[in-house]
Amino acid sequence: MPQVPIIMPQLxxxxxxxxIVRLLIAVGDSVEADQEIIxxxxxxxxxxxxxxxxxxxxxxxxxxxxxYAVGSLLGILExxxxxxxxxxxxxxxxxxxxxxADQSEANLxxxxxxxxxxxxxxxxxxxxxxxxxxxxxGAHYISPRMRARxxxxxxxxxxxxxxxxxxxGGRVTVDDLEKFLEYISDWPHSTASSMRLAVADxxxxxxxxxxxxxxxxxxxxxxxxxxxxxxxxxxxxxxVLRAFAIxxxxxxxxxxxLIGEKIVHxxxxxxxxxxxxxxxxxxxxxxxxxxxxxRELAEAYGELVDExxxxxxxxxxxxxxxxxxxxxxTFGLKWGTPIPLPNETLILGLAAGIKKPVWSDAVxxxxxxxxxxxxxxxxHRVVDGGGAGLLLQRIGALLQKPEEL
Numbered sequence: 001m002p003q004v005p006i007i008m009p010q011l012x013x014x015x016x017x018x019x020i021v022r023l024l025i026a027v028g029d030s031v032e033a034d035q036e037i038i039x040x041x042x043x044x045x046x047x048x049x050x051x052x053x054x055x056x057x058x059x060x061x062x063x064x065x066x067x068y069a070v071g072s073l074l075g076i077l078e079x080x081x082x083x084x085x086x087x088x089x090x091x092x093x094x095x096x097x098x099x100x101a102d103q104s105e106a107n108l109x110x111x112x113x114x115x116x117x118x119x120x121x122x123x124x125x126x127x128x129x130x131x132x133x134x135x136x137x138g139a140h141y142i143s144p145r146m147r148a149r150x151x152x153x154x155x156x157x158x159x160x161x162x163x164x165x166x167x168x169g170g171r172v173t174v175d176d177l178e179k180f181l182e183y184i185s186d187w188p189h190s191t192a193s194s195m196r197l198a199v200a201d202x203x204x205x206x207x208x209x210x211x212x213x214x215x216x217x218x219x220x221x222x223x224x225x226x227x228x229x230x231x232x233x234x235x236x237x238x239x240v241l242r243a244f245a246i247x248x249x250x251x252x253x254x255x256x257x258l259i260g261e262k263i264v265h266x267x268x269x270x271x272x273x274x275x276x277x278x279x280x281x282x283x284x285x286x287x288x289x290x291x292x293x294x295r296e297l298a299e300a301y302g303e304l305v306d307e308x309x310x311x312x313x314x315x316x317x318x319x320x321x322x323x324x325x326x327x328x329x330t331f332g333l334k335w336g337t338p339i340p341l342p343n344e345t346l347i348l349g350l351a352a353g354i355k356k357p358v359w360s361d362a363v364x365x366x367x368x369x370x371x372x373x374x375x376x377x378x379x380h381r382v383v384d385g386g387g388a389g390l391l392l393q394r395i396g397a398l399l400q401k402p403e404e405l
């Protein structure tokens with residue numbers, strides 16, 4: 001029968017080893033999946049090692065009162081192939097077997113070599129306090145039983161990140177989940193709105209990418225002076241939106257998105273504007289921003305913002321954007337790292353304008369200027385820091401000539 005290792009799990013980010021306090025099993029005992037079989041003690045708490053699957057204990061290598069490094073082999077279970085398949089538990093074999101030439105990859109069973117598990121021993125970490133990998137699926141592994149329970153409750157992996165796992169490798173077990181839900185059952189709570197859930201889903205999907213942010217201070221005096229001469233006065237966001245679109249049109253690869261081994265370039269420079277609404281954010285999209293002046297954009301912008309705040313936007317008005325501009329400076333914020341939508345590579349944030357003294361070579365003295373911070377968050381798979389910096393510099397330069405926008 002297949003053999004399943006019992007290892008010392010990763011019991012916390014800074015835990016390198018733990019002491020066995022009590023063995024709850026003996027050779028020959030039958031156990032179930034997620035059953036507590038060993039009590040261990042760390043410098044933070046007493047916890048339990050649980051089984052990855054059901055089976056029979058055939059060997060115990062750990063001893064009470066002894067410290068073992070994370071990843072040490074503490075014992076072995078024998079389990080049926082059906083149980084291995086049901087729970088997805090790793091085994092101690094050393095081959096990659098294929099059960100039938102016509103079966104899919106889902107039917108391949110990985111057998112990790114026993115050599116990948118350490119014999120039980122005390123190991124002094126070279127640097128105290130650093131996390132030590134468990135050598136198994138660990139905290140990120142979710143068993144089929146746990147996955148089924150999460151599906152019943154409508155939970156995602158991010159929803160259980162606050163739960164400290166007591167299972168093998170620090171994984172969260174069904175029992176951990178039930179105890180946590182019972183623990184918070186009497187806490188004050190409110191039902192998340194459809195808008196809040198939609199934002200949460202978009203941000204979860206977006207955060208699966210490697211995102212980075214850069215910032216650049218930009219003087220706004222030229223824009224503010226130009227704006228003051230217009231009637232009606234266009235919003236500051238429109239100047240930034242227009243400069244952003246021109247800069248992207250000059251270097252369209254920065255707004256591309258990665259699909260497999262291809263970077264798909266934009267076919268039109270349609271840019272969204274984040275609008276704060278009750279319990280969320282809506283992003284109406286302005287079309288062909290690179291081809292329209294600030295004055296021409298103003299009317300369409302005003303209508304879209306009104307419809308967004310009244311929740312009257314149609315799907316066509318929110319789809320197809322290649323990037324987004326968000327003006328969080330309206331809340332008095334001086335800096336931020338906005339997150340782009342899942343289907344976009346870039347989002348440009350505009351911070352609050354701040355009066356500050358800046359040295360002027362022309363007059364030989366410090367002069368007061370209004371300065372903002374432009375904050376660009378980007379998908380680092382597509383754009384590097386240098387490219388993002390050049391894009392910001394170009395936007396800043398365009399904002400010094402607002403009459404051309």
